[in-house]
Amino acid sequence: MFYYLFTYLDEAFNVPGAGVFQYITFRAAAAVITSLVISMLFGKRLIRLLNKKQVGETIRDLGLDGQMEKQGTPTMGGLIILGSILVPTLLFAKLDNIYIILMLFTTVWLGLIGFLDDYIKVFKKNKKGLAGKFKIYGQIVLGLVVGLVMYFNDSVVIREKIPVGTSVRVEGVSGQNSISRNFSKEAKKSTKTTIPFFKNNEADYSKILAFLGEGYEKWAFLIFIPIVILIITAVSNGANLTDGMDGLATGTSAIIGATLGILAWVSGNIIFADYLNIMYIPNTGELTIFISAFVGATIGFLWYNSFPAQVFMGDTGSLAIGGIIAVFAILIRKEFLIPVLCGIFLVESLSVIMQVSWFKYTKKKYGAGRRIFKMSPLHHHFQKMGYPEPKIVQRFFIVGIMLAVVTIITLKLR
Secondary structure (H helix, E strand, O other), rough: HHHHHHHHHHHOOOOOHHHHHHOOOHHHHHHHHHHHHHHHHHHHHHHHHHOOOOEEEEOOOOOOOOHHHHHHOOOOOOOOOHHHHHHHHHHHOOOOOOHHHHHHHHHHHHHHHHHHHHHHHOOOOOOOOHHHHHHHHHHHHHHHHHHHHHOOOOOOEEEEEEEOOOOEEEOOOOOOHHHHHOOOOOOOOOOOEEOOOOOOOOEEEEHHHHHOOOOOOOOOHHHHHHHHHHHHHHHHHHHHHOOOOHHHHHHHHHHHHHHHHHHHHHHOHHHHHHHHHOOOOOOHHHHHHHHHHHHHHHHHHHHHHOOOOOOOOOHHHHHHHHHHHHHHHOOOOOHHHHHHHHHHHHHHHHHHHHHHHHHHHHHHHOOOOOOOOOOOEEEEEEEHHOOOOOHHHHHHHHHHHHHHHHHHHHOOOO
């Protein structure tokens, strides 16, 4: 909203300083500061309210050190994260940008699903919460919306690289009258995405259907949309599984969010996209404002969620932040970087899949189930080994930073 207000003041009355809202960098900085202030100031009030309403976490005794001390800690703190994302985005982003609209929808939709799950657990005293199939249905609906909009909306386009030695005129970039860059003048619809570590660095989903013959491109949505659904479901649930220690999911998500912000900035800026020889996606630079608010919200929440936690995010937060990360990566066409960037989520999910699968297999074969890990998800395995919770979380953060660096390096490592 501020963008439109100050643009009007600048154009109509030439108000000094109003033009600064034209710069994405300024609005991103304003968004991260605002989200930090909201999460830290209003977060404390919400924690007091949750305590007053006795919205406490019910802990199942798994024999972990210090686990039962967390009994009664306020949950549903994900509301702090959601509010700290939505308010700055509404204030500083261009609200007619299709990418911003999709991210706002993702935040609200998954936030509502997570809130319903927490509400059933806390107020209805049903430890199982919302049935797992309904969470999956909600994630599928989100995947359908994102996939269909990306495939059919005319605003979701890319600019192709043109042969070396040829240049085009691009008007009004970075305050200059014109600048010559190696991208096609016309933006076009495409199902191309980024493939890390390969020289060409791009792949087209539609090519999978090349065996259908002429006109196969029009059926690309049959491949694209299911992949979008799969990614959203996997990452959202991966974040949910990671949320098992104080600050673990929050801090890991902040690291991932900061990295995605860099990727969005370079992908949406024609100069950096040309220099790095990566896909240029018009209008995605605006996503930098949203992800800045996301990073500020997660860091602000970490203030209260770090060990010993004063509040838990619950599914209200964990489902939403996982879905936000997934959709954001898909929008900037970096979804195949998720296994690297979200390696923590991936390993946590795999540890659960391996544990359950091996237990069922050995129980069927030998009559007694056997385990690969002392406990899953993986962070509980290390806890069972005797490592203090803060040390496990900090080491996971270090691994997350290393994965973030590797992800950024893939822009040039091919």
